Amino acid sequence: MPKAAEQGAHTNTEATVELTAGQLSAIKIEPVGTISFAVEKDEMGNIDYDQDLAVQVFSAYPGKVINALASLGDTVQKGQPLCAIDSPDLIQAESALISATSTLELTTKHLARVRDLHGTNGVSEREFEQVTSDQHTAEGAVRAARNTLTLFGKSEDEIDRVVSTRQVDRELIIRSPVTGRVTARNAQPGLLVQPGTAPAPYAVADLSLKWLIANVPEADAPLFKAGQQVRATVSAFPGRTFEGKITRLAQAVDPTTHRLMLRSEIADPKDELRPGMLATFTIRVSEPVESAAIPMTGVVRNGDGTMAAWVTTDRKHFAQRIVKVGLQDSNRYQVNDGLKPNELAVTDGAIFLSNMLQAPPSD
Incomplete structure (x- = not known):
């Protein structure tokens, strides 16, 4: 039966519950353990092409495009023809x-x-x-x-053909300088091209690396440093993690948004990430900390927003204890206050006990 907290009890104790032998099967009791929690920070960003690996492909000589051979989005190999121009x-x-x-x-x-x-x-x-x-x-x-x-x-074969036939070959072939994907195509029949004059007939990007661009709050700026490892996730690939590292931080905070731009390089060997994708990325900001921990199934959020766990000394009577939680991993909370290592606590079924307080079983 539920009982009010006794005078002189632990200051974080709010109520107690006594369970029957049959009710005990609905919960799990274990000593509070300690684990290492990674001290990490989550932020949001967007995927983009690695502009350092994106090549603007110009013709080395002036001329007029007579045939566009590659289309936007095509995967091309180094040396593959992109277009042909008629070059004087x-x-x-x-x-x-x-x-x-x-x-x-x-x-x-x-x-x-x-x-x-x-x-x-x-x-x-x-x-x-x-x-x-x-x-x-x-x-x-x-x-x-x-x-x-x-x-x-x-x-050499093409040159020998010119010599043997005494006929000029008007087609100058523009080839891709890198292996990658065509990310821009301006070439079309009739387009006049000049060396180094925008727009380039083609742009080709090496897609084995992507950029993750983020703007983080200025209050968090000291946490980020070039070289920090990054783990990124996108909704298109649930459960998948893409690894990378921070490569650049802006020198100044945006005075309007009060955010700092940072850029990470993300490995994408299968070319699965697409520019514009929204990504969540996680960085480790300090060394892991050893702390008391309790499974999430052992904690209940009360109506006033506090977090509560249940403790016992005899595996029959259970006291509700207000706890302060901090870091979390996939299924555990770090307990900063309210529980001690090796103290017996309910690690599964805390909601069952809390429900008994609200609707106590009848005699």
């Missing part, structure tokens, strides 16, 4: 190679004739040396022209 500079470079090749063929034939005549003293030594010099000059011009085309991204 490429046409000029290929024409120079064709001209240099023709000149080399002429000087080669001329050198062969002069070499034969030189063997029979049909030409002077001076003329032979001049023709030989012309041959070397022509060979150098061809090498330079071929090297120029490699700067345009042309392969």
